[in-house]
Amino acid sequence: MICGTDEAGRGPIAGPVVAAAVILDPAQPIEGITDSKKLSEKKREALSLEIKEKALYWSIAQCDADEIDQINILQASLLAMKRAVEALPVAPSKVLVDGNKLPNLSVPAEAIVGGDALEACIGAASILAKVERDRQMFEWHALYPAYDFAKHKAYPTKAHLEALQIHGPCSIHRKSFGPVARLLAATSTPNE
Template sequence: MICGTDEAGRGPIAGPVVAAAVILDPQHPIEGITDSKKLSAKKRELLSKEIKQKALYWAIAQCDADEIDRLNILQASLLAMQRAVEALPVQPSKVLVDGNKLPKLSMPAEAVVGGDALEACIGAASILAKVERDRQMQEWHAIYPEYDFAKHKAYPTKMHLEALERYGACPVHRRSFAPVARVIARHTRGE
């Protein structure tokens, strides 16, 4: 009952940070699991479906932009991972966490730097978190198409920063992140 947990969405300037927790079934191994950033969107989608079908247990949780602004992105990431682990219907015997920091958990946990490429359960969590976050950014794109969230997933690309300058911040932008804070300050001053 070893659980892996990871998050997606620390670097974007809008939207939630999403975490997943996964307990894989050793009797049903899944080929191709690795760090979600090393996989194409199509491969992530396929693996996400397979993970949800074959894993013993999985859960997804998040912190929204307001929580990120209130807590800071590191603390929000850890809280999202804590929520994902706590959302599992069973308590794992141990949790492997991607990175070098641990969320507050009631069971033994170990931080594994680069764990999403080293431990299948962490890689599976990274895939579920990334697929869910990308899905949510598609939904936000439908509401705020001017920012083109479907394309850049709210990372601070040139296109996104230009849209931010042109339209100002929308409700899902992270106001504590420097590019967003600068635009808000300029708009507040009437520039």
């Protein structure tokens, strides 16, 4: 009952950080699992469906932009992973975490740098988290088309930063992140 957990969405300046936890079934191996960033969108989506179908257990959790602003992105990433692990219907015997920091868990855990490319269960979690976050960015795009979230997934691309300058931040922008914080500071009026 080894669980892998990973997150997606630390670098963007809007939207949630999404984490997944996956316990794979050794009797049903899945070919092609690796770090989600190394896979095409089409391949990630296909693997996501296969993981959900064949894994023994999986769950997805997140921290939204307001939580990220309150506790910082590292703590929000760890909290999202903790929530994902705790949402599993069974307690894993051990949790393998991508990175060099561990969430506060009640079961044994090990941090593995580059774990999403080394351990299939972490890679599977990486894929589920990325596919879910991308799905949400398409939904946010429908609400806020001016920012083109469907294209850049809220990463601080040139086009996104230009849209931010023109339209200001929307409800899902992370107000504590540099480009957004600078814009808010420049447009706020000092108290009299």
